[in-house]
Amino acid sequence: MSGTTQRRVTASDIAQAVGVSRATVGFVLNNTPGQKISDGTRERVMAAAARLGYRPHRAAQTLARGNSRIVLFVMPDWPLEHNMRRYLDEAAHVLDEAGYSMIAYTRHPGDRSRPLWESLDADVAVGFPAFDADTVASLRAAGVTNIYPDPSGSAPLPGITAGTKLQVEHLFEIGHRRLAFAAVPDPRLAALNEQRLTAARQAAEQLGLGEVGACTVDHRDGSAVAAVEAWHDAGVTGVVAYNDDVAAAVAGAALRAGLAIPGDISIVGHDDSPLAALFVPALTSVRMNSAGLGRFVAQQALHLAEGRPAPQAVADVRVNLVARESSAPPAG
Structure with missing residues (x-):
């Protein structure tokens, strides 16, 4: 195996092969507007570039254009x-x-x-x-x-916590007065989890509700069942879940504990992932126009x-709640 590396093919190599100037090659390869170059010359330059294995030099292109795109x-x-x-x-x-x-x-x-x-x-x-x-x-x-x-x-x-406010408001509007927050177990999401919990507590406070307690819910270690049973004993009837995966874990734990959804406990997820509609009972969830x-x-x-026109508003970046089977007015 040779210890030398193959030299990069340059525009000068193409110019020599075709018999034109280096500038002409540059105009063709960069498709420079306003240059009167015959179609035949363009075809010969492009054919030589392909034959010689020419690859554009990224740094040179960036300097020529003023940006890297x-x-x-x-x-x-x-x-x-x-x-x-x-x-x-x-x-x-x-x-x-x-x-x-x-x-x-x-x-x-x-x-x-x-x-x-x-x-x-x-x-x-x-x-x-x-x-x-x-x-x-x-x-x-x-x-x-x-x-x-x-x-x-x-x-x-x-904002990325607007959906959490909708979760709380939905449960409040259908009659729930004791709420809890089901947190995600993934440590990578700790900061975002804390933001959503804070948003849930602020929304509850504005509606005159009591403190929103929080438990981390993981379907793999029994914490979901423990959380659901503790919430039920404390009179919690509505659960705000960090996302749909957490909502499904809460729902599964509730059903295993013999609780009815939504009769005993209503659950609202977040993200409106495909899981929300496929789960039984189907999960009420927040849909974000991601x-x-x-x-x-x-x-x-x-x-x-x-310098293209900036988007004038974020009206298209909205959240809305999709009501399904997992939420209803509390029994009685």
């Missing part, structure tokens, strides 16, 4: 659930239609590797949730000037990258 989505260390997949899929679709590539990059606590933005010349960095001050400083030190959400706070992401959120964020990124 890459949007970096920096993701938290969360499980890739239904809503997150829809969010990323829609954002990628919008960016692709505009000629941009989306790269999703997950940061993990204690990462020892250099952050990707130090190696990748991204036009825009998108944080979900918003970047902290240290990350913003790191991005700017690496030359990333377009950051969303705006670090100044003038263009924040839509595809709309992905579209909104992608349009914001394009606005920052090249």
Whole structure:
């Protein structure tokens, strides 16, 4: 095996093979507008590029265009659930239609590797949730000037706890006065779990309800059954679940404990994943327009990258409650 590496084919190599100038090759390869180059010359340049195995030099293209046409989505260390997949899929679709590539990059606590933005010349960095001050400083030190959400706070992401307020309000409106919060066991979601619990307690306080107690619910270790029995003994009739998986764990535990759903206990999930409609009894859940959120964020990124019109409102990024069999007025 040879110890030498194969030299990259350059535009000069193509120019020599075709017998034209280096500038002509550059105009053809970059499809530069306003240049009078015959179709025959274009065909010969493209054929030589294919024959010689020419690959564009990313850094040179970026310098020539002034951008890389890459949007970096920096993701938290969360499980890739239904809503997150829809969010990323829609954002990628919008960016692709505009000629941009989306790269999703997950940061993990204690990462020892250099952050990707130090190696990748991204036009825009998108944080979900918003970047902290240290990350913003790191991005700017690496030359990333377009950051969303705006670090100044003038263009924040839509709130991610609005659905929790709907869960509490729904149970209140159908007559429940003692509520509990079923928390997710995944430690990666601890911060978001705490935000939703806080939102549930604030909503309950505004409605004049008592303290909303919380238990972590895991179908694998018996905690779901213990939580349901404790709630039932305390007179809890409505459960606000972190998501649909947790709601299903609560429902399964309640049925195993001999409780009726929704007669003895009503349960409201979050995310309206496919599980919610397929579960028996079907789960009342909060539906978030995660595809709309992905579209909104992608349009914001394009606005920052090249001055396209910014989305005027977040009306398409909405949440609504889908009532199903798992919630009803309390018995009696």
